[in-house]
Amino acid sequence: MGAASRTRRTLVTGAVGIAVLVAPAVAVGVPGGGPRFVAGASGAGDPYFPYSGNGGYDVQSYDLDLTYTPPAAAPAPLTGQLDGVATIRLEATQDLARFNLDLRGLDASRVTIDGKTAKEIAPPADGTEVDGRKFWQVQEDADREWELVIQPRPKIKAGRTVTVVVHYGGPTTRPTDIEGVLYGWVTTRDGAMVVNEPDGAMTWYPVSDHPTDKAAYRFEITVPEGKVAVANGLPAREPRTEDGWTTWWWDAPDQQASYLSTASVGDYDLRRTETASGLPIIDAVDDALTPGNLAVTNASLALQPEMIEFLEMFGPYPFNSFGSIVDDDTVGYALETQTRPVYSRVARESTVMHELAHQWFGNAVSPFRWADIWLNEGWATYATWIWAEDQGDGTAQEAFDEVMAIPADDPFWTTVVADPGPFGLFLGPIYDRGAATLFALRQKIGAAAFLEGAQQWVVRYSDGTASTADFQTLMEEVSGQDLEQFFDVWVRTGEKPTTW
Structure with a gap:
């Protein structure tokens, strides 16, 4: 993410609900000693967001068929209409009597599993079972979100793989966290700007909304004629217009965390180019950008091929395409959505480098728990330091010295970057102290070992997640050094490092 001032929530409230249904993770006995079927957990086990993601299964793929009507030309409040059919292939990792998906603010109208349709059966007021007849139900609970x-x-x-199809829909607005930060499916004057970190994907499709459950994605997005819909990956076919509506198809076959998905809609100028090695670059630039912002954006996007080549010191670019979505909306930050980062109003050079670096650090390798986010933001910020040095705009040493010049009694140093808490994920120290940690690590173990460790990080954990402990272990392997004290003072304490 490209803005260090963001903070996050532990609780959101939904707009509509069907009924309250408590789903504890309990075993359901089977006569005769057969399998004990259980209720899959209603969270992925992340202490910061305990009800984000779900347990009992592993999603293989999402196929999202979306129809979106943007707001009519009118002043705020902005309200659109989103209707979707989500086809979700998942493999059970437990014997499941029931399981959950995350969905906020939209109504599910029909659910099938392997083609079998079920009726909605309202539970009694106390939420107890009714002879096992309930098939699906949306629940709202103040402690559990949606x-x-x-x-x-x-x-x-x-071990069984099933296909779950959810028909759903409802009005879209501009969802926020409890501190008022826009995220998820953010309705705009001409479409939608879709930025999900950490768990806003559930505002526009049913999902296991945690990085530990990555999946492949396909999108079919139908919008009014003249609008452009841009998602992750590459176009699967040419857009088709019929009866005043245009359908856009996108295919993202690589493993992808849900917070990195996007399906932004707007009045975009769609541009196509490629790198010298043939990697497709697809940019979508809002035609409402001011002349000044457009000039800055154009200059920055022109550097993308060179930036990719520069960052391949850490290994080959990990996905099938790259590009940018630049939307003239007031969301106020950029996000590293996989293969196609999203920018608010302008794409500046340092921000483009930051979001591009995330494709290796954060996207190919994602945080195991949200406490590990410094490994996303520290690496992306460090990349801007070394890029600036390469371009003759200061040195990484100068950037490090600027961080270390912050007085020891400044609140900056009180953030424990490897455990910042759910409200500290996007504070400045996560970015700047994170980058300084990497710079200091390079000094300690040497440039060659540091680069080998960075490359092996991507190779070893690509398509998955990893933790701070995993990073320390790897760097100890490549350097042959005991780095316990180093990581203690740099990322596990709320004080300014003095010796390491």
């Missing part, structure tokens, strides 16, 4: 609870018939045995 859950789509699905009770399959027959139950699903571990």
